Amino acid sequence: MTPETALIIVAMGFLVVLLLGYPLTFTLGGLAVIFGFTMWDNPGVLNLFNRTILNVGSNVSYVSCILFIFMGCILERSGAADDMFESMYIIFGRIRGGLAIGTVVICTLLAAATGIIGASITMMTMLALPTMMRYKYNRKLSFGTIMAAGCLGTIIPPSIILVIYGAQAQISIGKLFAGGIGAGLLLSGLYLAYIVIRTLINPEMGPPISKEEADKYSTRDKLILILKTIVPTLGLIVLVLGSILKGVATPTEAAALGCVGSMFIALAYKRLNWKMIQEACFETMKTNAMIMWIILAASMFTAVFLGLGGAQVITNFVTSLDVSRWVIFAVVAIILLIMGMFIDSYGVLLIGIPVFTPIVYALGFDPIWFAIMFAVLIQASYLSPPFAYAAFYLKGVAKENINISEVYSATFPFLGLQILAIILLCIFPQIITYLPSIMY
Amino acid sequence: KVQTAPASGSASSGMQATPEFNWKMQVIHTTGQSDFEQNKQTAEDIYKMSNGRLKIEVVPNGTFASSSEGFQAAGDGVFEMHSSWPIYAKGIEYALLPLSTGSMSMDAMDKWTWMYEHGGWDLSQKAFDKLNLQLVGLEIWGSEVMMSKKPYKGLSDMAGNKMRTSDPRMIAKYGVAGISMPLEEVFTAMSQGAVESAEFGHLKYDESLGLVDISKYGIYPDFWNVHFATTVVVNKDAWNSLPPDLQLIVEMAFKARELQHWTKSQYESAQTMKKLQESGDMEFIRMNKEDFIKAREEMVKIEQEDAAKYGGLTAEVYDSINEFQEMWYPYKDMSSWWGAGLTPEQQLGYPLEK
Amino acid sequence: MVQKLAKVLKGIDKISEFTAKSFSYIVLLIVALQAFEVVRRYILKSPTDWSWELATMLTGVSWMVGVAWVLKEGKHVRTDIIYGRLSKKWQAIIDIVFFGFIFTPFVGVLLWKTTQNAFFAWSIDERTFSMWGPPIAPSKTIFALSFFLLALQGIAKLLRDIIYVVKGEEV
Numbered sequence: 003m004t005p006e007t008a009l010i011i012v013a014m015g016f017l018v019v020l021l022l023g024y025p026l027t028f029t030l031g032g033l034a035v036i037f038g039f040t041m042w043d044n045p046g047v048l049n050l051f052n053r054t055i056l057n058v059g060s061n062v063s064y065v066s067c068i069l070f071i072f073m074g075c076i077l078e079r080s081g082a083a084d085d086m087f088e089s090m091y092i093i094f095g096r097i098r099g100g101l102a103i104g105t106v107v108i109c110t111l112l113a114a115a116t117g118i119i120g121a122s123i124t125m126m127t128m129l130a131l132p133t134m135m136r137y138k139y140n141r142k143l144s145f146g147t148i149m150a151a152g153c154l155g156t157i158i159p160p161s162i163i164l165v166i167y168g169a170q171a172q173i174s175i176g177k178l179f180a181g182g183i184g185a186g187l188l189l190s191g192l193y194l195a196y197i198v199i200r201t202l203i204n205p206e207m208g209p210p211i212s213k214e215e216a217d218k219y220s221t222r223d224k225l226i227l228i229l230k231t232i233v234p235t236l237g238l239i240v241l242v243l244g245s246i247l248k249g250v251a252t253p254t255e256a257a258a259l260g261c262v263g264s265m266f267i268a269l270a271y272k273r274l275n276w277k278m279i280q281e282a283c284f285e286t287m288k289t290n291a292m293i294m295w296i297i298l299a300a301s302m303f304t305a306v307f308l309g310l311g312g313a314q315v316i317t318n319f320v321t322s323l324d325v326s327r328w329v330i331f332a333v334v335a336i337i338l339l340i341m342g343m344f345i346d347s348y349g350v351l352l353i354g355i356p357v358f359t360p361i362v363y364a365l366g367f368d369p370i371w372f373a374i375m376f377a378v379l380i381q382a383s384y385l386s387p388p389f390a391y392a393a394f395y396l397k398g399v400a401k402e403n404i405n406i407s408e409v410y411s412a413t414f415p416f417l418g419l420q421i422l423a424i425i426l427l428c429i430f431p432q433i434i435t436y437l438p439s440i441m442y
Numbered sequence: 443k444v445q446t447a448p449a450s451g452s453a454s455s456g457m458q459a460t461p462e463f464n465w466k467m468q469v470i471h472t473t474g475q476s477d478f479e480q481n482k483q484t485a486e487d488i489y490k491m492s493n494g495r496l497k498i499e500v501v502p503n504g505t506f507a508s509s510s511e512g513f514q515a516a517g518d519g520v521f522e523m524h525s526s527w528p529i530y531a532k533g534i535e536y537a538l539l540p541l542s543t544g545s546m547s548m549d550a551m552d553k554w555t556w557m558y559e560h561g562g563w564d565l566s567q568k569a570f571d572k573l574n575l576q577l578v579g580l581e582i583w584g585s586e587v588m589m590s591k592k593p594y595k596g597l598s599d600m601a602g603n604k605m606r607t608s609d610p611r612m613i614a615k616y617g618v619a620g621i622s623m624p625l626e627e628v629f630t631a632m633s634q635g636a637v638e639s640a641e642f643g644h645l646k647y648d649e650s651l652g653l654v655d656i657s658k659y660g661i662y663p664d665f666w667n668v669h670f671a672t673t674v675v676v677n678k679d680a681w682n683s684l685p686p687d688l689q690l691i692v693e694m695a696f697k698a699r700e701l702q703h704w705t706k707s708q709y710e711s712a713q714t715m716k717k718l719q720e721s722g723d724m725e726f727i728r729m730n731k732e733d734f735i736k737a738r739e740e741m742v743k744i745e746q747e748d749a750a751k752y753g754g755l756t757a758e759v760y761d762s763i764n765e766f767q768e769m770w771y772p773y774k775d776m777s778s779w780w781g782a783g784l785t786p787e788q789q790l791g792y793p794l795e796k
Numbered sequence: 797m798v799q800k801l802a803k804v805l806k807g808i809d810k811i812s813e814f815t816a817k818s819f820s821y822i823v824l825l826i827v828a829l830q831a832f833e834v835v836r837r838y839i840l841k842s843p844t845d846w847s848w849e850l851a852t853m854l855t856g857v858s859w860m861v862g863v864a865w866v867l868k869e870g871k872h873v874r875t876d877i878i879y880g881r882l883s884k885k886w887q888a889i890i891d892i893v894f895f896g897f898i899f900t901p902f903v904g905v906l907l908w909k910t911t912q913n914a915f916f917a918w919s920i921d922e923r924t925f926s927m928w929g930p931p932i933a934p935s936k937t938i939f940a941l942s943f944f945l946l947a948l949q950g951i952a953k954l955l956r957d958i959i960y961v962v963k964g965e966e967v
């Protein structure tokens with residue numbers, strides 16, 4: 003059997019079991035064991051999985067994930083989150099899609115405080131989604147906004163993906179961080195524009211407050227609302243961010259400070275008690291275990307994919323191409339997008355860096371520009387079905403009953419926006435390269 | 443069962459169409475980094491030398507196991523070969539720490555001499571026996587640099603400051619807070635000032651990570667991880683299944699490049715230093731000698747504590763090193779090169795143009 | 797018979813839930829560890845060499861143990877494109893079939909391998925590679941325990957599915 007055939011069998015097996023609806027975690031883990039044992043010519047393969055467990059189970063990147071989930075649980079139970087989005091609804095007043103706009107803005111701020119995606123998506127699903135549902139926001143627009151904006155954390159610094167990329171491809175991490183800012187803000191801007199345009203055309207998608215209701219609140223009322231309900235939670239996020247920028251805390255430590263801060267907010271709301279903390283602990287456990295077990299099983303699956311020669315197949319294909327450099331870049335982008343549909347994002351990174359960087363460098367693309375394009379494509383992989391972390395997190399955390407197909411289709415417009423961003427970044431590479439060129 | 447891509451070549455070149463042995467080798471670093479490229483080149487050479495009988499696919503760190511479990515994974519047969527820092531397996535055999543590294547310890551030539559002539563190699567193999575691994579190659583790394591936001595002239599200047607380092611025991615005696623943070627956190631922490639200095643590798647390596655962008659000073663000489671050794675090991679079952687001619691090819695091929703690993707990293711670091719000095723991006727400082735004399739004395743105490751605490755092979759290694767050094771340093775002192783201790787210009791014999 | 801079995805199944809549920817809830821308090825410990833580390837480094841200028849590693853280890857064990865409880869609560873994400881349109885009986889049949897094909901090899905192999913790994917760690921008093929070098933056997937034991945709990949809860953789910961398909965009863 004050639005590696006090509008092997009990989010086709012692996013991909014088909016995954017699709018069939020996944021579509022029949024067996025839980026993703028067991029599907030990935032089970033197929034990893036079965037394909038590893040039957041197809042990989044190596045008696046030691048079953049020992050591989052112990053290594054994967056320790057790899058994921060002692061990975062420092064995931065400390066901030068549990069902390070942000072806990073912070074979200076506390077904010078949710080304190081009532082502060084609900085109040086904040088409730089007043090945002092009032093303050094945005096007659097502006098359509100106001101809650102979605104607020105969500106994108108908060109996600110952009112959160113993105114600057116966390117380096118992974120699990121954190122923002124679970125937090126915003128807990129905090130923003132209930133209010134959006136209550137005010138009859140279009141479901142797909144709400145889901146898509148949270149998922150897409152929640153992925154900004156991987157591109158706006160600090161970003162774990164960019165650190166790994168920098169370390170592996172030997173590019174200045176500082177310059178990558180600087181380059182990520184432009185691309186991240188472009189994506190954030192595109193999401194905002196999309197929300198504004200969609201709700202302008204169709205107000206039903208993000209209904210604003212009614213005229214009579216809006217007239218009840220004076221500017222003074224609104225100011226008080228801002229002070230009482232928005233300043234605390236938003237302030238907390240800004241403080242978390244500030245502690246990193248001021249050199250007080252590392253990103254993970256900042257998340258812990260955020261947890262402490264959220265307990266103070268709960269105290270101010272007179273909701274802090276042992277029972278509430280207990281419930282937050284239980285909820286954190288349930289959510290984090292669900293997420294982390296997907297990551298664990300996906301890592302096993304990816305290791306087997308690589309062991310069966312996955313990287314080799316892709317290298318052979320790309321190096322056999324004899325076309326213009328932009329066509330090759332397009333092919334690389336499409337391969338990354340397709341890989342992102344089936345395997346874990348870390349796997350995409352692991353295959354992509356050694357395979358593609360030498361090729362694109364040889365074609366004369368700017369290394370920093372390509373690194374950021376690569377990161378944009380990786381964050382698209384969080385969103386692209388069927389293997390879409392963003393969708394799993396949202397569905398796993400949401401209190402509402404949601405079909406995964408509904409979540410999947412919610413990703414499409416935002417995936418379209420990401421492709422638009424990729425095209426814009428090709429036409430205007432300065433969006434990425436300007437900041438790194440002046441910063442150091 | 444899956445075969446890796448069929449071998450190229452024709453019958454006339456004597457190349458086999460499909461290899462008899464398909465191995466995988468996980469290397470601690472990745473594409474573009476010196477040891478990764480070197481091991482990859484060696485694997486290609488072995489493929490040719492063996493007429494296509496042995497094909498080793500070199501994969502980057504983390505493909506199958508994280509750095510901390512790579513040696514165990516190789517011993518378990520997850521992949522056949524591994525190149526990494528033995529310290530990652532010190533939780534299984536502590537002697538791998540003194541075997542591969544140490545603060546304020548031997549320079550590269552000393553270490554090579556000890557390894558090859560005074561029993562270091564056999565002791566290393568003894569440690570790897572516990573992991574079901576065969577030692578076939580050894581790479582000794584060149585001098586590392588401390589990337590710093592502050593211009594320390596000596597260890598005592600560092601008191602009260604924070605440094606990211608893997609073994610903080612010695613600097614702790616100077617009141618330095620050693621932080622063993624991972625790279626993911628350190629980069630942001632250092633650029634924002636939460637940590638004043640950090641060590642990762644030699645200058646060329648640190649430059650490629652962009653650490654030069656966030657540090658003004660490069661400080662020498664290295665007192666941590668001095669002349670670290672990375673080892674190339676093979677799973678013993680895989681090794682024993684190899685016919686003697688292929689075993690010899692593997693051994694010779696990896697040994698042949700050992701020295702070049704050192705020369706390359708140091709040569710490139712020298713080029714990097716010249717570049718950074720000329721551009722004014724960084725200043726380089728050599729710490730004062732008095733601090734180092736005291737630091738070595740402090741380190742001896744730590745080594746003695748280690749030997750007493752862990753005993754066994756650890757004590758055996760320290761004994762062997764000490765025995766070697768007692769004989770070696772008087773000789774080295776007497777026979778050292780004329781230029782040792784002179785200025786660059788004295789060594790050149792003519793003035794350096796600035 | 798079914799009544800007796802129902803008691804056993806409820807017992808398994810309780811074990812999964814109890815373990816997960818007990819371990820869930822770990823997050824408080826992680827918050828405290830990380831927050832104190834900031835104070836120690838930024839204000840007291842004396843950071844530890846163990847806080848980071850301990851927080852990372854604790855994070856790992858905390859989510860590993862939760863898997864059985866997540867299964868009990870039916871919270872493992874599935875794609876419901878087809879599954880969601882099936883009757884409850886057919887859903888149970890799919891779960892029964894895949895329990896054999898997918899769940900058993902996954903959990904069986906991993907339970908075996910993680911247990912072996914934990915025993916090895918205890919037998920040599922394995923340590924991590926850091927300078928602090930804490931024992932790693934406790935973590936590895938909890939990894940194995942997680943798969944044990946998952947196996948138990950998986951069997952409970954299987955029995956429930958079988959009872960539902962055969963008798964139409966939910967226990």
Ligand code: NA
Pocket residue numbers: 112113114115116117118154155156157158159160161
């Ligand atoms: Na970020």
Ligand code: NA
Pocket residue numbers: 342343344382383384385386387388389390391
């Ligand atoms: Na995807």
